[in-house]
Amino acid sequence: SIRMLADHRADAPDAPWLLWLAFGACHAPHQAPQELIRAYDATFAHGWDVERAQRLARQKTLGLVPPDTELPPRNDGVPAWDSLGEAERRVFTRLQSAYAAMLEHADAQIGRLLQFLRDSGQADDTLVLVLSDNGASQEGGPLGYVNAMGPYNLRPEDMAEKLRRIDDIGGPDTHSNFPHGWAMAANTPLKRYKQNTHGGGIRDPLVMAWPRGIAARGxxxxxxxxxxDLVPTLLDLCGVAPPAQIAGVAQLPITGQSLRATLADPAAPGRSTPQYFEMFGHRGIWSEGWKAVAYHPPGTPFDADRWELYHLERDFAENHDHADAEPERLAAMKALWWREAEANQVLPLDERFGARFAENARRAQGARSRFVFHAGMGHLPTDVAPDVRARSYRIEADVDIPAGGAEGVLIAHGDATSGYSLYLQDGHLVHDLNIGGLHQLVRSDRPVPPGRQRLGFRMDLGPMVQTPPLPGLGRVTVPSSRRGSLWIGDAPAGEIVFKTGFTSLISWSGLDIGRDRASPVSHYAAPFAFSGRLFQVTLTLAPQQELDGTAIGNAEMARQ
Incomplete structure (x- = not known):
C-alpha cells in the first residue's frame, strides 16, 4: 500500500486516489511473530469470564457503551473458565494470545501507513476509515484449533495434540483459531457470533479520521x-452524485444514508430508514431504535422461529426481550422485515447450508476434466485450481533431466498447513499429501534417470461410503479407500495407501508450477524451483463423486 501511494505521488500528485487495504487480521489463521504471541499469555491467563467483565468496565469508562449496559450470560455451550482443566486453559490462553498478537501486528502496520501519509504531506486531506466485516468467529468451535485444516478434512485434533503443539500456535505451519469462549469475549458485551443476526454477529467498529474535513477529534x-451508509457518505463528502448509468447500463439505486451530518454534529439525527439482516435463515430488522431478531435452528420451519424484541437505545446488549410485553410492535417489525426482504432480493429464504456450498463447489469448474499448465505460468488462486476432492486423478509432468540430475517442485497446491506436492529430491520422485500437517509421503523406489521423462502421480479412490455420525457434521460422505502411485514413464515406481485426504478443502493457498513460491507444502525450503527443464504439467480428473456440502460449508465459512 505504501509503495502504491508513493508511486502515485511521484506519477500524479494532484490526482485523487482510493486505497482499499484488506488485512488478514484478525481472520483465521491467527498468526503473528512468536515474541508478540507469548507476551500476551499473562494478560489472558485469567480467562474469558474475567476478561468479559474487564472489557465491559473499560467500554463504560470510554463511553463506548451506555453506563447501565449489562453483561449477558455466556453463550450457549461455553463453559465457565474455572471449570476447565489445566491443559485446556493453557491451550485456550495461547490461542487467544495469537489472536491478540495478530491484532497488535496489524495495528502497527496501520501506523506505518498513517506515518507515510504524514511524511508525504497527504494526511490532512486523506479520509481514513477503519472497520471490520462481522463479529468474532464461531468457526473455531468449542475447543479452538492449532491447525484447522486437519479437522476440516476429518483428521481429528485432540487436546493432547493441541498441547503438544502449543508452541507452534500462530506459526507458519498452523491454521490457528480461538474457541467459542474467546470469540464470545471478543464480542463483549454482545450475544452470539459471526453468522448470527444478534449483536455479536453484526455490530462492528467504525473509526473515521479526516483532519481537513472532520473537525471532531476523539x-x-x-x-x-x-x-x-458508507458509499452515500463518501459520495456526499466528495461532492459526487452517483451516476444513473454506467456504459449505458442503468444502475440500481444506492441504499443507505449519508452520515455527513452526524460527523459534524453529535446531536444530529441518525438513520431514519429501516435495515434488515439475514444469514442462513437467521433474521433481524432495525427501525427507530428497536430491533427484532430471530435465531433460526437449522432444519426447522421458519414459521417456528421465535422472534425477540429489543429497545437498543436502552438495551445495548440485547438483554431485555419485549416480545411478550409488546406483541403489536413485534408484529409490525416482523411485517417490516418481510417487506424489506422482498424489496432487497432476500427471498425466498434458503436455510440450506451444505447443499449451497456443494452447489458452489461444483459450479466453479463445471465439467472441465483436463488442465495443462506450462512452465512459466503464474500463481493460480485456489478457487480456480483443479478440484481434486472426491475424485480420482492423474498428474503427469513432461521434463528433461540433465546428466547431473535435477531437483525441485513440479506442481504444488497449498501451503504448510495443507495441500499436495509432486517434486524431485535427492534424485527420486516424491509425492506428499499433507492433511493438516500429517505428511503422507511416497518416494520412488528408484532414481529418476536423465533425459526426457514423463513423471506422474495417480490417485485412485474407492467407492464413496458414509462415516459413522461425527460431532457437528453427522454422517459424511468419503471414499472407502485412497491409493496413490508414482510413475516414471509407463512403469509404476511406488505406492501408498493414504489414511486421509481432502474431504472439504485442499487449501486456501493456490497452485504453482515448477516451484512452491510461498509456504512450502512439504519438506523443503520454498520456492524449491525445479532445476531441470519443465515443459508442462497435465492434470486429468475423473468425474467428481458426491461432495459433502456441510463439511465444505464449515471450512468455507471460516474463510469469509
Missing part, C-alpha cells in the same frame, strides 16, 4: 449506521 457517535 469523539464518539452513537446513532445507528450500517455498511450500506
Amino acid at each position: 469523539e464518539l457517535r452513537h446513532p445507528f449506521c450500517h455498511a450500506s
Whole structure:
C-alpha cells in the first residue's frame, strides 16, 4: 500500500486516489511473530469470564457503551473458565494470545501507513476509515484449533495434540483459531457470533479520521449506521452524485444514508430508514431504535422461529426481550422485515447450508476434466485450481533431466498447513499429501534417470461410503479407500495407501508450477524451483463423486 501511494505521488500528485487495504487480521489463521504471541499469555491467563467483565468496565469508562449496559450470560455451550482443566486453559490462553498478537501486528502496520501519509504531506486531506466485516468467529468451535485444516478434512485434533503443539500456535505451519469462549469475549458485551443476526454477529467498529474535513477529534457517535451508509457518505463528502448509468447500463439505486451530518454534529439525527439482516435463515430488522431478531435452528420451519424484541437505545446488549410485553410492535417489525426482504432480493429464504456450498463447489469448474499448465505460468488462486476432492486423478509432468540430475517442485497446491506436492529430491520422485500437517509421503523406489521423462502421480479412490455420525457434521460422505502411485514413464515406481485426504478443502493457498513460491507444502525450503527443464504439467480428473456440502460449508465459512 505504501509503495502504491508513493508511486502515485511521484506519477500524479494532484490526482485523487482510493486505497482499499484488506488485512488478514484478525481472520483465521491467527498468526503473528512468536515474541508478540507469548507476551500476551499473562494478560489472558485469567480467562474469558474475567476478561468479559474487564472489557465491559473499560467500554463504560470510554463511553463506548451506555453506563447501565449489562453483561449477558455466556453463550450457549461455553463453559465457565474455572471449570476447565489445566491443559485446556493453557491451550485456550495461547490461542487467544495469537489472536491478540495478530491484532497488535496489524495495528502497527496501520501506523506505518498513517506515518507515510504524514511524511508525504497527504494526511490532512486523506479520509481514513477503519472497520471490520462481522463479529468474532464461531468457526473455531468449542475447543479452538492449532491447525484447522486437519479437522476440516476429518483428521481429528485432540487436546493432547493441541498441547503438544502449543508452541507452534500462530506459526507458519498452523491454521490457528480461538474457541467459542474467546470469540464470545471478543464480542463483549454482545450475544452470539459471526453468522448470527444478534449483536455479536453484526455490530462492528467504525473509526473515521479526516483532519481537513472532520473537525471532531476523539469523539464518539452513537446513532445507528450500517455498511450500506458508507458509499452515500463518501459520495456526499466528495461532492459526487452517483451516476444513473454506467456504459449505458442503468444502475440500481444506492441504499443507505449519508452520515455527513452526524460527523459534524453529535446531536444530529441518525438513520431514519429501516435495515434488515439475514444469514442462513437467521433474521433481524432495525427501525427507530428497536430491533427484532430471530435465531433460526437449522432444519426447522421458519414459521417456528421465535422472534425477540429489543429497545437498543436502552438495551445495548440485547438483554431485555419485549416480545411478550409488546406483541403489536413485534408484529409490525416482523411485517417490516418481510417487506424489506422482498424489496432487497432476500427471498425466498434458503436455510440450506451444505447443499449451497456443494452447489458452489461444483459450479466453479463445471465439467472441465483436463488442465495443462506450462512452465512459466503464474500463481493460480485456489478457487480456480483443479478440484481434486472426491475424485480420482492423474498428474503427469513432461521434463528433461540433465546428466547431473535435477531437483525441485513440479506442481504444488497449498501451503504448510495443507495441500499436495509432486517434486524431485535427492534424485527420486516424491509425492506428499499433507492433511493438516500429517505428511503422507511416497518416494520412488528408484532414481529418476536423465533425459526426457514423463513423471506422474495417480490417485485412485474407492467407492464413496458414509462415516459413522461425527460431532457437528453427522454422517459424511468419503471414499472407502485412497491409493496413490508414482510413475516414471509407463512403469509404476511406488505406492501408498493414504489414511486421509481432502474431504472439504485442499487449501486456501493456490497452485504453482515448477516451484512452491510461498509456504512450502512439504519438506523443503520454498520456492524449491525445479532445476531441470519443465515443459508442462497435465492434470486429468475423473468425474467428481458426491461432495459433502456441510463439511465444505464449515471450512468455507471460516474463510469469509
